[in-house]
Amino acid sequence: MIGIIRYGAGNIFSLTATLERLGIPYGMINTEADFELYDRYIIPGVGHAGAAMDKLVNTGLVPAIKALNKPTLGICVGMQLLTSYSEEGNADLLDLFPVKTLKFPQTANFKVPHTGWNQVFAEKENPLFKSIPLGSHFYFVHSYFIEYDPLYTLSSTSYINKFSASIWHDNFYGVQFHPEKSGIHGETLLKNFSKI
Template sequence: MNIAIVKYNAGNTRSVLCALHRLGYEAEVTDDPGQLANADKVLFPGVGEASTAMAYLREKGLDIVLTTLKQPFLGICLGMQLMCASSEEHDTQTLGIFPIPTRKFSLPPEFKIPHMGWNTLQYQDDRLFSGLKGEAWCYFVHSYYVPLCEATIASTEYGGQVFSSVLHKDNYYGCQFHPEKSGDVGEQLLKTFLEEL
């Protein structure tokens, strides 16, 4: 299987590569539009800042390529946020795959930002979750969130704020949490994405 990881100078590609390796898969990290277009599966991970990431995507022409792909596509953390319409992080226009803005958390003072650590998913019936049974704990690190919307297939609550933890539209999926750091649940989600979608 030809798996591509989008290179755009945002972190955590190494941890995603390691997670794929544990599942028996190798992947190519690339910003080449042709390689991305011809991949069987595309992963779009990220730890970083929205405006800088979008500037790199535009420079390489990836802002156009990523929105026209037909194969299964998975955005992770910042990757999912960049798939939305805009971000309050430096008022950044993002890819617009999901027509919903990314917001900055505004929480009671006893709740720290970023939301960091383990939290649960309230997930719906979707093929991505076909291998899960019971409660799903996942690992989050984020200061911005995507509100609930039509594309929401899993939600999570933090500090009284319920937000989208997984989005799905057509061939596009996004996870706010880090499946590569989410133990058995994250491993199962990646396995389902690679083998069943």
């Protein structure tokens, strides 16, 4: 059963609607004691990484999150929170991955935020991408990206520059795209996560 970490910065409705449609059981985590009720976790997130980190700190859940040893998935800003630092708000984050979240450079040929469908290419074998063809399209909405590091990059894509579409280290996973808005491949990814 999935526990969704509730801290006031997540687009929870579209995620829970998708989990319900897929028949994946879930509940909400509001206190440290709630972690014991679940066997995997999702950190959702939309908006500003610095503000999201402030909200997460205010919940008092940061030490518990950093100590988790069960599968944990950060989505969009939830993924960025797993990194060490974000240029958005000049913020120190959870530092579970020693990489940074950076702002896309301004360019005449590309709009920021990056909004739309991009091909994603898995770079490592992992059950999160089981039965998802190489180069499948996923839906992105973001102005900041996680710097590419082959040590932690599970899949990559390119927009202005190459960056990590998803990351993985031990029990922690992150996806920059929104699986709950990415059609069948996003649904497959969420089903895969529910079985990791």
